[in-house]
Amino acid sequence: NAGVMQNPRHLVRRRGQEARLRCSPMKGHSHVYWYRQLPEEGLKFMVYLQKENIIDESGMPKERFSAEFPKEGPSILRIQQVVRGDSAAYFCASSPDRIYSHEQYFGPGTRLTVT
Amino acid sequence: KNEVEQSPQNLTAQEGEFITINCSYSVGISALHWLQQHPGGGIVSLFMLSSGKKKHGRLIATINIQEKHSSLHITASHPRDSAVYICAVKGGGADGLTFGKGTHLIIQP
Numbered sequence: 001n002a003g004v005m006q007n008p009r010h011l012v013r014r015r016g017q018e019a020r021l022r023c024s025p026m027k028g029h030s031h032v033y034w035y036r037q038l039p040e041e042g043l044k045f046m047v048y049l050q051k052e053n054i055i056d057e058s059g060m061p062k063e064r065f066s067a068e069f070p071k072e073g074p075s076i077l078r079i080q081q082v083v084r085g086d087s088a089a090y091f092c093a094s095s096p097d098r099i100y101s102h103e104q105y106f107g108p109g110t111r112l113t114v115t
Numbered sequence: 116k117n118e119v120e121q122s123p124q125n126l127t128a129q130e131g132e133f134i135t136i137n138c139s140y141s142v143g144i145s146a147l148h149w150l151q152q153h154p155g156g157g158i159v160s161l162f163m164l165s166s167g168k169k170k171h172g173r174l175i176a177t178i179n180i181q182e183k184h185s186s187l188h189i190t191a192s193h194p195r196d197s198a199v200y201i202c203a204v205k206g207g208g209a210d211g212l213t214f215g216k217g218t219h220l221i222i223q224p
Contacts, residue, residue, distance in 0.1 A: 033211050043201065045211030056210040091158060093212075102146035102165070102205040104212060108157035 004107035019079040021110045025094030032075040037089040117207035121215035134189040144206030152199045
């Protein structure tokens with residue numbers, strides 16, 4: 001049973017470009033969480049999605065960031081017009097459903113570097 | 116909103132020592148996670164617990180719901196245990212986990 005998969009593992013973007021981070025949840029999981037870890041800081045919640053629905057985006061920056069989890073395919077975290085401050089490790093986690101949202105399994109993360 | 120405090124922030128110990136890392140949180144939770152992160156690495160989930168005690172190899176995690184406190188213990192510590200250990204909680208009405216700042220553990224040979 002494959003775990004949570006994220007790609008790419010490392011992503012380098014120049015300022016102003018777009019970054020797309022992908023997360024494939026564990027088999028049988030329909031809920032995805034995105035977290036960000038800024039350099040020298042702790043992990044922070046960004047957004048919680050289920051298939052075709054954003055449930056909680058209270059941790060998402062209001063501009064340039066968006067997330068989706070389509071019916072088919074991985075969840076995508078999209079950052080438009082990246083700036084140096086977006087450089088961070090982005091982790092996703094998945095859970096079977098909202099009732100079991102306390103059981104979250106983490107992916108290996110995507111390290112975004114903005115030059 | 117839940118506040119999660121970990122102590123110590125940094126810990127250096129000799130190989131073989133018994134290690135304890137503490138985590139306190141401010142509001143009721145449904146579950147608490149202990150996570151391990153190596154430098155530049157991904158996150159490995161060590162334990163998820165909502166009551167009592169769990170043991171896996173040399174690692175033991177305990178939680179006291181009334182005291183809102185959890186501890187992670189490492190017995191017979193080894194240099195490969197060197198990592199950041201992170202406490203995270205689910206609760207307080209939040210959908211996502213709330214994380215402590217982590218404990219940087221270094222085990223010297």
